[in-house]
């Protein structure tokens with residue numbers, strides 16, 4: 001069954017920071033959403049007593065809980081090491097495979113063009129997801145072995161990049177802000193490491209700033225790219 005939206009997230013929790021309010025809105029409207037989590041998050045702690053193996057298991061559980069809360073249909077974990085994403089044919093093929101399996105209309109991912117301070121995995125995942133959408137998922141001669149697996153080419157209609165500096169598309173998340181907050185709180189191993197004690201007011205301020213000039217109170221902002229071919 002084709003889905004409406006595929007979210008390609010570098011780490012567990014990135015999709016919640018970037019897009020959970022929009023995801024919640026869309027699932028409430030009956031759209032189907034799947035998550036693809038690129039890394040296993042095995043470096044994401046300052047706790048020296050926590051093993052990488054235990055952290056990976058925690059983060060997978062946290063991501064499943066957040067996805068359940070948001071009404072996400074399925075979560076796929078690609079399992080690349082944290083801080084280990086590279087723009088390789090193998091990683092690109094993994095994303096192409098997921099696009100051809102799930103056949104989304106919209107792909108959401110991390111903006112690779114955010115300048116200066118930006119996690120390498122966020123930059124690489126966004127870049128590779130974009131390349132996978134266009135042209136690799138579309139062209140039958142790209143990764144011809146996927147065709148022999150029965151995975152036909154697929155045209156994605158648009159990409160929405162979160163964490164964009166150049167926002168050209170805003171979604172009113174006023175009604176689903178509490179769900180975004182609750183989904184973020186599922187990522188207990190991550191939110192406890194944040195440098196601000198009051199997650200709710202920090203998040204509200206960010207979403208208010210993104211809604212500036214709009215007739216609604218809280219927004220998530222994206223850079224939207226339509227794929228005409």
Ligand SMILES: [Zn+2]
Nearest residue numbers: 010011014119
């Ligand atoms: Zn991340």
